[in-house]
Amino acid sequence: xxxxxxxxxxxxxxxxxxxxxxxxxxxxxxxxxxxxxxxxxxxxxxxxxxxxxxxxxxxxxxxxxxxxxxxxxxxxxxxxxxxxxxxxxxxxxxxxxxxxxxxxxxxxxxxxxxxxxxxxxxxxxxxxxxxxxxxxxxxxxxxxxxxxxxxxxxxxxxxxxxxxxxxxxxxxxxx
Numbered sequence: 001x002x003x004x005x006x007x008x009x010x011x012x013x014x015x016x017x018x019x020x021x022x023x024x025x026x027x028x029x030x031x032x033x034x035x036x037x038x039x040x041x042x043x044x045x046x047x048x049x050x051x052x053x054x055x056x057x058x059x060x061x062x063x064x065x066x067x068x069x070x071x072x073x074x075x076x077x078x079x080x081x082x083x084x085x086x087x088x089x090x091x092x093x094x095x096x097x098x099x100x101x102x103x104x105x106x107x108x109x110x111x112x113x114x115x116x117x118x119x120x121x122x123x124x125x126x127x128x129x130x131x132x133x134x135x136x137x138x139x140x141x142x143x144x145x146x147x148x149x150x151x152x153x154x155x156x157x158x159x160x161x162x163x164x165x166x167x168x169x170x171x172x173x174x175x
Contacts, residue, residue, distance in 0.1 A: 004041065005038070005041050005092055005093075006165075008034060008037055008038070008041075008092060009038075009089070009092045009093060009161075009165070010162075010165070012030065012031075012034045012085075012088055012089070012092070013158040013161050013162050014158070015030055016030060016031075016081075016085050016154050016157070016158050017154060017155045017158035017159070019154070020081070020152040020153070020154030020155050020158075021152050021155055024150075024152065025079070025081055025154075026079070026081030026082060026084065026085045026154040027081060028081070028084065030088075031081065031084035031085055031087070031088045032084065034088035034091065034092060035062060035084070035087055035088045035091040036091075037091075037092070038058055038062070038088060038090075038091030038092035038093070039055060039058055039059065039062065039091050041092075042054070042055035042057070042058035042059075042091075042094075043055045057094040057095050057096075058090070058091050058092070058093075058094050058095075059091075060090075060094070060095040061089070061090030061091060061093060061094040061095040061096075061097065061098040062087045062088075062090040062091035062098075063087075063090070064090060064095055064098060064099075065086035065087050065089060065090035065098040065101075065102065066083055066084065066086060066087025066090065068086070068102065069082060069083035069086045069087070070083050078153050079153070079154075081154060082153050082154050082157060085154055085157050085158075086098065086101070086102065086105075086157060089101050089157070089161050093165075097164060097165075097168065100164040100167070100168065101157070101160050101161040101163075101164040102160070103160070104159075104160035104161075104163045104164050104167075105153075105156050105157045105159065105160025105161065106156075106160070107160070108155075108156040108159040108160050108163070109153060109156035109160075112151060112155070112156050113126065113130075113151065114126075116151045
């Protein structure tokens with residue numbers, strides 16, 4: 001059975017993926033209410049829902065996901081909406097779930113990046129730049145001074161969140 005939290009979570013992912021693809025943004029009007037709703041629902045369920053340990057898991061999920069992606073935003077690697085989207089996922093689903101989502105979003109993002117570079121005819125340049133960034137970030141910064149290649153990472157985050165949801169609910173979904 002789909003709870004209000006699950007429905008809000010899935011709606012968040014669908015709308016975030018759409019707006020990031022269509023407009024290149026994940027909007028505050030989507031992420032901020034999702035954060036408040038996730039934390040509010042976890043607080044409201046505390047002591048009422050059997051087996052529910054309280055809102056600490058959701059607070060930690062929001063703080064960990066949002067904090068980690070805030071670092072990525074500060075480095076200029078993602079947009080602010082992406083960081084707030086991950087914080088909203090953590091607020092709605094908790095710490096363990098957001099860790100799964102981040103890992104799976106990175107996998108989806110890597111596949112998207114390869115496809116993106118192939119589509120632009122810059123596969124080898126993109127691969128060389130990615131390796132240089134891993135090995136020597138300072139040399140990467142000196143070599144690539146132009147505008148960064150941006151792809152809709154909110155789509156990867158949404159796909160990673162959906163993948164985590166399906167994986168963690170596979171017994172409910174597939175019997």
